[in-house]
Structures are given as C-alpha cells and as structure tokens.
Amino acid sequence: DAKTTQPPSMDCAEGRAANLPCNHSTISGNEYVYWYRQIHSQGPQYIIHGLKNNETNEMASLIITEDRKSSTLILPHATLRDTAVYYCIVRVGDDKIIFGKGTRLHILP
Amino acid sequence: NAGVTQTPKFQVLKTGQSMTLQCAQDMNHEYMSWYRQDPGMGLRLIHYSVGAGITDQGEVPNGYNVSRSTTEDFPLRLLSAAPSQTSVYFCASSPGTSGSLYTQYFGPGTRLTVL
Numbered sequence: 553d554a555k556t557t558q559p560p561s562m563d564c565a566e567g568r569a570a571n572l573p574c575n576h577s578t579i580s581g582n583e584y585v586y587w588y589r590q591i592h593s594q595g596p597q598y599i600i601h602g603l604k605n606n607e608t609n610e611m612a613s614l615i616i617t618e619d620r621k622s623s624t625l626i627l628p629h630a631t632l633r634d635t636a637v638y639y640c641i642v643r644v645g646d647d648k649i650i651f652g653k654g655t656r657l658h659i660l661p
Numbered sequence: 662n663a664g665v666t667q668t669p670k671f672q673v674l675k676t677g678q679s680m681t682l683q684c685a686q687d688m689n690h691e692y693m694s695w696y697r698q699d700p701g702m703g704l705r706l707i708h709y710s711v712g713a714g715i716t717d718q719g720e721v722p723n724g725y726n727v728s729r730s731t732t733e734d735f736p737l738r739l740l741s742a743a744p745s746q747t748s749v750y751f752c753a754s755s756p757g758t759s760g761s762l763y764t765q766y767f768g769p770g771t772r773l774t775v776l
Contacts, residue, residue: 584760584763586763586764588765593749593770594769595665595768595769598764598765601760601761601763637703639703643758643763647711648709650719650720651696651703651704652703653703654703
C-alpha cells in the first residue's frame, strides 16, 4: 500500500494558489517526498522533491513540516493547464516507488 | 535525447495471446520500472529493475515477465493475455534509487485491450 494520504479531489480558482496537502506520517528519516502530476492520460510528470527543507523550482514549491509527517505542494498561480491528478509519493522498501490514488485538482475559470 | 520510448502505442489482443511491450531509454538510467493504470485509478507497480541483469516484483507482478539484458531496454511480456490485463502501461526510468536520483521520467504509455 502507498504510504501517503491525499484528498481525492480539490478545486482552485484560476490565478489563485493551489495548496495540495499530503500526509506521510510513517516516513523514515532519510526518505524523500516526491510529487508528480498526470495530465489527462499522459505519462506522469515529475514536479519536485524534498527531504527536510522547503524546496522551490519553476513549477512549484514544497513545504515539509518540521516533524516531516506531512507536506504541501503549492502551485503559486494556478492555470487551467494545471488541471491534473497530483501524486505525493515516498519510497516503499529499498527500491520501490509506489503511487497512491492522488488528488484530482480542478482549476476553475 | 528521445527520453523514454514505448512501443506499440495501441494494441488489441485476444485472450490467451502473448506479446511484449517494448520500453527503451537513452539517458543511461540504471533504474527502470513498469506500471499499469486502469481507468480512473492510480498507477500500480508491476516490475522494476535497478540495473542490467537485476529485476524484482512490484505490487501486481502476476501474469507478467520482465528481463533487463541491457541498460537501455526493459521489455514487459504478457504470457497469456486476460481481459483483466486491459490497461494503460507506463514505463519509467531514473538515474538511481536514492534522493534526487530517484526522479522518474515516464514514457507516453501503451494502451492495451484484451478481448
């Protein structure tokens, strides 16, 4: 089973920040949190990852709580093209990366 | 770089037939994996490989075989197709299996229908 919990769906108004939460309460000390998204029926696309510190790249920001039991992916100015399923993932076992069901994000015009 | 390529893009099989889904990457990545995605569902890991000659099972390995004779190629074999294997199959690769190296690149998928 996936080691993360995400809400099944969320709505966000176009132009506003989309904040997608993820719980990973059993994460180990050296495990990274990864975020991917899947637009319609395309292959998933890597967004960002982090270990302890907050991270930012050209696509998004990742905020990880101090106890590392949860994180939030932030899309600062959501557009209609950000409509997708967003997956929060931590590694399971030595070499497996397991996807859960993700959050379906709807951007509302 | 072409990235991760998958062939064919679409395939229709009859129950009991066998076939091989092809996956190749030109990024010299050590880690490769196969996922399946059923309609309205998330991705489920079938098999993965941490390097040439090494493969292991994922969440749903039954009915599938893999081999990794080269770094570039990771074919997925359906031994005797069943309607339950109707799905979209994604192949992925990453430079390694720790930290930043675990960033996976996905192929465009193969849409398989088993009648």
